[in-house]
Amino acid sequence: MKSQKVESTVILRCKKGKTAEFKNAVIKLVKETEKELGCELFRIFENKDNSEEFVLWEIFKNEEALEAHMQAAHTKECFALGLFEPISFIRHIEVK
Template sequence: MTDEQFLSTAVLKAKEGKRTALKEALLQLINPTRSEPGCLYYILFEDKNNAGTFYMREAFKDTAAFEFHTQTAHFKNFASQMDELMSEPIQLVELVKVSDME
């Protein structure tokens, strides 16, 4: 459904020796993505016990907004660096909200 929020966590694993470069490339996505009209949140985490494994928690108002995100210049720039920086393709875990925060 395009009227449901698009919620996901992207798992991004750095190649050996590329942790800092991947982190910097991901950080460069934050502000432009948050400025996209359909972005609700876009938050980067690193696995505390597994350095170089990053998680991007993202929410967009709908699937169309997420698809718009994947076509932006900033995302395409990041995508052009993935083979160099990442040990495996992005794992995108799509989520469905089943409870409130409270």
């Protein structure tokens, strides 16, 4: 049996003075993540009212695909930069 899609929204807060560096890092992260077989959607948006806050919207085919993403070198490299912290995490499913 296939496991259910993993859909989530994460609010990220960029470290003060690191916004430009963060944007460069996540642009690379998005490009690499979109190449992953289990990734259906991976987007990062900047909060128009707070330039240090970002929204990550992601959909992976299943839990295994999300775990593969979290273990991928490009994901680990982005986290290792220490440019942000997650401040909110919501798992959701589409209402159909």
